[in-house]
Amino acid sequence: MAQTFQKNFKAIVSLLILIIGSLIAQSSASGTTFNNDRIVIWVFDIGQGDAIFIDAPDKQVLIDGGPDGQILEKLSAVMPFWDHSIDLIINTHPHSDHVTGLVKVLERYDVAEVWDSGQEYGSDVFEYYQALKAGRENGVQAGKKVDLGLGAELEVMWPTFDLIDQRLPNVHNGNVVTLFTFGNTNMLITGDFEDENELQILEDLPHIDVLKVGHHGSLTSTSIELLNTITPNYALISVGEGNDYGHPHPIIVDRLKRIGALILRTDKDGDIRVLLDGGEPQVELFDL
Ligand SMILES: [Zn+2]
DSSP states (O other): OHHHHHHHHHHHHHHHHHHHHHHHHHHHHHTOOOOSSOEEEEEOOOSSSOOEEEEOSSOEEEEOOOSSTHHHHHHHHHSOTTOOEEEEEEOSOSOHHHHHHHHHHHHHSEEEEEEEOOOOOOOHHHHHHHHHHTTSEEEOOTTOEEEEETTEEEEEEEOOSOOTTOOOSSGGGGOOEEEEEETTEEEEEOTTOOHHHHHHHGGGOOOOSEEEOGGGGOTTSOOHHHHHHHOOSEEEEOOOTTOTTOOSOHHHHHHHHHTTOEEEEHHHHOEEEEEESSSSOEEEEEOO
């Protein structure tokens, strides 16, 4: 009896070691991190659109979901298989290249909270998103913050005015902009924020280590004034290969080069991971 128990016990321990070993191997291949002393920010390669995932010890935050369901594959590549919840979803604005993937995520994941500007927009996909988020929504304005753990936080920088139930001729004017801070490291997450609004938040912005370039590198964003203020070290452009808009615009790419930023683009470089452990940000490329 005792021998059988010992045998079974050994077999179970060996099996557990095997499972844990394969999980670790899988996680390092996919770029997942189980550590509680670092923060990972993904700028996913999801075609023409935006999808940024912040994986921090206290919170997982998804900012926009891209133009289709690809986001589900990306999330399952970087999240542990048992994790079906996301603490916070932020929709920068109602355009389909930002909100469509969020609909898929709201259908599949337990999402605790949803932030957006509260603005109205007439599309079917945005109306479906509004129905799905019901009961969890927050029309946010500048100053709203969330603690991510390790002293890191995410703060809303725009809009600076109430947009709940408002319809704007240009929805980009109500685009939710967030500033991520962790120790000395700052990342500005812009969605499709445009240059005339950039000028209005300049004096509230610190030096930015990592810039998620506005509006997929369009000429309507990333003013010289913004770049001179934030002097980004890295410029990450979320953009689809061969897109119809000519994004990123060569003038913007040139502007970013002149300021000395290292440019990485999802269409050419794939999925971009920013790893933060309190020191300099480590930016690496993956093909999830
Ligand atoms: Zn867009």
